[in-house]
Amino acid sequence: MACISYLIVDSTVRSKGTGQQIEEYASRAARRRNCGNIQVHCHLRRIDAHRFYNRQGYSESPKYFTKLL
Template sequence: MRRATPEDLPAIVGMLADDHLGAERESPDEPAVYRAAFDRLDKDPNQHLVVAERDGATVGTLQLTVIPGLSRRGSTRALIEAVRVHTDARGDGLGTRLIEWAIEESRRQGCVLVQLTSDATRVDAHRFYERLGFEASHLGFKMML
């Protein structure tokens, strides 16, 4: 695991776009929008965009956001997003290692809890997260702006 660099962007975006949901919302042919987003993330100390690399290839990624807060007695929490493993690297525990890294980094950052959301249609992902100790505890809502 290592911090993502601009050179990782094509591989990261490719993984984000490599399923039925990502194919609808990602635009790999627009690298400038991803570069601008990367630059914003890279400047923010509460954002941790990481990649897993194997034999020189970027094969996994996730974004960890550290969120200071007032609730829970002023607790800090972490949010895991955009967890992806390249199709060719699935099934060998890389996803587990990515999540374990995020949990440990959350602890290191002083977080009292780590949370994530998963699209309602990603049933396999739900089982994966539950196997790692996450509990379905909330009903989520989103509004596109």
């Protein structure tokens, strides 16, 4: 599995294809490494980002656990 830890595009250049280019590059790199899937963490409050990932073909699988230390 490949994982995108953070994908953040500056608000001044959003909706210009930058995020799409970065995500597609990451997907190509994951395929070259024979990864079966790619996962990205996206906080609940990032509604616009959720729409972006849906357009890119991601499906939601909301099962994360966090332990504060």
